[in-house]
Amino acid sequence: MSLWDAIWSGLAGVLTWPAFGLMLLTIPIGLIFGIIPGMGGNMGLALLIPFTFGMKPLEGFAFLLGMHTVVHTGGSIPAILFDTPGTGPNAATCIEGFPMAQKGEAGRALGAALTSSMLGGIIGAIFMALIIPVLRPVVLAFGPPEFFMLAMMGLAFISLMSGKSLLKGLMAGGMGLIISFVGMDPQTGIVRFSFGLLQLMDGINIVTIVVGLFALAEVIDMAIKGGTIAHTKSADIKGTGVWQGIKDTFTHWWLVIRTSIIGGIIGFIPGLGGDAAAFICYGHALQTSKRKEEFGKGCVEGVIGVDAAHNAKEGGALIPTLAFGVPGSSGMAILLGAFMILGVSPGKEMFTQNLNLVFSMVWILVIANIIAVILCLPFAGPLSKITFLRTSVMIPFILVCGILGSYLTTSRISDIIITAIFGLIGYGMKRFDYARGPLILGIVLGKIAENALHISLNLYGLKFIFRPIAFIILVITLGTVLYPAYKEHMKKKLAEEGR
Amino acid sequence: MGKQTKIYIIILVFVLYFFGMQGVTKAAVQPDLNFYKGKLVTYIVATKPGGGYDTYARLIGKYLQKYLPGSTVIINNVPGAGHIIGANTLYKAAPDGLTIGTFNTGLIYSQIVGQEGIQFDLRKFSWIGKASSETRVFIVGAKAPYRTFKDILESKEPIKMPSSGVGSQDHNETMILAYALGAKFQPVPGYAGKEGEMAIIRGEVPATIGSYTGLIGMIKAKECRVLLQFGAKRTHAGLENVPHISELKVSPTGKALINLVNNVDLIGRLTAAPPNVPVARLEALRYAYKKTLTDPDFRKEAEKLGLDIDPAYGDEVKKMVLDALNQPPENLKLLKSIISQ
Numbered sequence: 001m002s003l004w005d006a007i008w009s010g011l012a013g014v015l016t017w018p019a020f021g022l023m024l025l026t027i028p029i030g031l032i033f034g035i036i037p038g039m040g041g042n043m044g045l046a047l048l049i050p051f052t053f054g055m056k057p058l059e060g061f062a063f064l065l066g067m068h069t070v071v072h073t074g075g076s077i078p079a080i081l082f083d084t085p086g087t088g089p090n091a092a093t094c095i096e097g098f099p100m101a102q103k104g105e106a107g108r109a110l111g112a113a114l115t116s117s118m119l120g121g122i123i124g125a126i127f128m129a130l131i132i133p134v135l136r137p138v139v140l141a142f143g144p145p146e147f148f149m150l151a152m153m154g155l156a157f158i159s160l161m162s163g164k165s166l167l168k169g170l171m172a173g174g175m176g177l178i179i180s181f182v183g184m185d186p187q188t189g190i191v192r193f194s195f196g197l198l199q200l201m202d203g204i205n206i207v208t209i210v211v212g213l214f215a216l217a218e219v220i221d222m223a224i225k226g227g228t229i230a231h232t233k234s235a236d237i238k239g240t241g242v243w244q245g246i247k248d249t250f251t252h253w254w255l256v257i258r259t260s261i262i263g264g265i266i267g268f269i270p271g272l273g274g275d276a277a278a279f280i281c282y283g284h285a286l287q288t289s290k291r292k293e294e295f296g297k298g299c300v301e302g303v304i305g306v307d308a309a310h311n312a313k314e315g316g317a318l319i320p321t322l323a324f325g326v327p328g329s330s331g332m333a334i335l336l337g338a339f340m341i342l343g344v345s346p347g348k349e350m351f352t353q354n355l356n357l358v359f360s361m362v363w364i365l366v367i368a369n370i371i372a373v374i375l376c377l378p379f380a381g382p383l384s385k386i387t388f389l390r391t392s393v394m395i396p397f398i399l400v401c402g403i404l405g406s407y408l409t410t411s412r413i414s415d416i417i418i419t420a421i422f423g424l425i426g427y428g429m430k431r432f433d434y435a436r437g438p439l440i441l442g443i444v445l446g447k448i449a450e451n452a453l454h455i456s457l458n459l460y461g462l463k464f465i466f467r468p469i470a471f472i473i474l475v476i477t478l479g480t481v482l483y484p485a486y487k488e489h490m491k492k493k494l495a496e497e498g499r
Numbered sequence: 500m501g502k503q504t505k506i507y508i509i510i511l512v513f514v515l516y517f518f519g520m521q522g523v524t525k526a527a528v529q530p531d532l533n534f535y536k537g538k539l540v541t542y543i544v545a546t547k548p549g550g551g552y553d554t555y556a557r558l559i560g561k562y563l564q565k566y567l568p569g570s571t572v573i574i575n576n577v578p579g580a581g582h583i584i585g586a587n588t589l590y591k592a593a594p595d596g597l598t599i600g601t602f603n604t605g606l607i608y609s610q611i612v613g614q615e616g617i618q619f620d621l622r623k624f625s626w627i628g629k630a631s632s633e634t635r636v637f638i639v640g641a642k643a644p645y646r647t648f649k650d651i652l653e654s655k656e657p658i659k660m661p662s663s664g665v666g667s668q669d670h671n672e673t674m675i676l677a678y679a680l681g682a683k684f685q686p687v688p689g690y691a692g693k694e695g696e697m698a699i700i701r702g703e704v705p706a707t708i709g710s711y712t713g714l715i716g717m718i719k720a721k722e723c724r725v726l727l728q729f730g731a732k733r734t735h736a737g738l739e740n741v742p743h744i745s746e747l748k749v750s751p752t753g754k755a756l757i758n759l760v761n762n763v764d765l766i767g768r769l770t771a772a773p774p775n776v777p778v779a780r781l782e783a784l785r786y787a788y789k790k791t792l793t794d795p796d797f798r799k800e801a802e803k804l805g806l807d808i809d810p811a812y813g814d815e816v817k818k819m820v821l822d823a824l825n826q827p828p829e830n831l832k833l834l835k836s837i838i839s840q
Binding site: 046050143144185186187188189191199201324334337338339340348451454455458459 | 547548549550551553554557574576577579580581583584587615616659663664665666667670687688689690691692693694696697698700701703704716717720803804805839
């Protein structure tokens, strides 16, 4: 089947009934799962998979991907309004999105988030389609040494996310790393940090932590402070509405494209885990911004870069999943399970006999993203007014949804206790000015980095650092970390010389 | 009749009654199908939704409903700790015949080694049946220099093989086979899921062990060569001319270990109930299971999904499990030392 035929027959497949109908059905479901904090997309996938038993492959994928693609789009909404990410990657949306809401700019943030999510998803899907011809050599070029270096690069971005105190950011990152080590260590078979509890043998689920660290901590903060989320009186100030947010996204179109491609690449490389994509792109947006000082206080570029990335990564993540059965993101890991039920095997045949199915999936990503944003934008304006309500009205809602989401993800009561503990930790971090982003980044990247390091040393010894791609990534990382320090140093020198 | 004679007669009657009752209970117990009318049967799957165990359970569950008239079978996914949490949950469920479950047979190794967290005893489960036999294969990457299994055995360097982690079934199997065959397998832990296959394609590691059905994509795409098979013996697609492990010459201990590995692989996709389920209800479950596995529509659906079906039922499965666990003490000690390296 030629590439051209596959592209168009793929589209034709998506536009037929019942596949299209199934997709329309699950898009709102995905948005709702995304919006309710804690009830992330992965749980939604797990709940929907049993229903695919008996469906034809195209129908099954329309059903599942329709939901999965739009989850992060919905997840940005509570991230901006309540500093409570709807899904793990949305934690990065909180960093700039919530301060914007506090400034009364919730509408602008929502407009930017939704638009960039849509564009990111579309660009990610296009990226996926374009990569297909060179797929094999590129995916195969990345092995454990490269994964380790990429994880290091991600961790280096902690320095960028630490806000005012680098030291506190590093501490938070370190705590994140330690938390990621909880559970069975594949290198020794020993269970670490489990305190003898069977429930901790698999480690701590990221959703459990995120709900506690953000949603619960926010609830505690709201309960203590009272008042409203937005610290300004009204939303009628010019330049703060949804339309402004949409315009901002197109103004920063180059940022959207860059972060979409970075997000797609990170999703595309198996072993890194797409959850880090949003954080890494936040760091990138910060680094390349002409308005660095605004970051941390509510800069719309921070929202745009993050949201484009977390939708783009799903397009990238689909590739290694389809080509090798190796998931590119946590959502893909669950989707793989559905393959077996639908009678489809990942592998070479997908790209030869089933190429039209692959392109159907690309089209689903594109169309679902567009429909999702069309559904959400009308609500963005009214939703942004929530930030002017008394917080005591919202606390019960956030509390119930958060705890429900945490429990439903793993069906373990012990996880509610863990959420509560992280709620206290999160509040403490807010109170004492510790950025929470680095903690999440440490958790997301810790296990990957450790595993990749052990395997690299096992296979190649210390020489693994000098493998070409790994070395390049290392140089970029060092450059990223050292360059700002160098610039500071040069500034001081020039200032002294000018005296 | 004298008093003594009367006493003898009474004792004789009691003895005959006693033995007679034994005979009656050991004769065919009628399966209590009526019990299941209008009841909910929970089928515990020790993994997340999707994937092998879940798919088999959903298909089997669907047909069990047909043969337990009036019943509804629902799937309950209880993942975690490498199937241990699901197996624990099944073991501790109420033994009323309304809960059954499936988990990885590799837990046999975990029980032998005394893995932390195990709250079950595989010997005591009420065994219902198993649905398939696994054929497992030893493969080398297309670019690797080994042509036959003899080359592997004679290799001077250790053969690095990906494993998901110390304590996992693939890791245990690799270590046991290395000892039994005197081969220099060196597992490299940390490769979860299919990442091990990617490592083979990349040429990072030369060889791996895996299930035939799981690796068939790679085999058909000629990314690897199959040098040895074990578990159930097969001769189709890619396995023609591949020697079976039972054909290799090994020491008696080696043979015992290989038998263990083969037997564990033959008990694929098992279904069990908690200990002490009332006999009539267990018989009902076994009856429905057997009818399911021999139902022609079930077979057709299974084939469409690509599920291999090679069933064994009730006491036969119980025997296979007990044989695997009741090794002579020296073998158990040896296994423990191999696995916990």
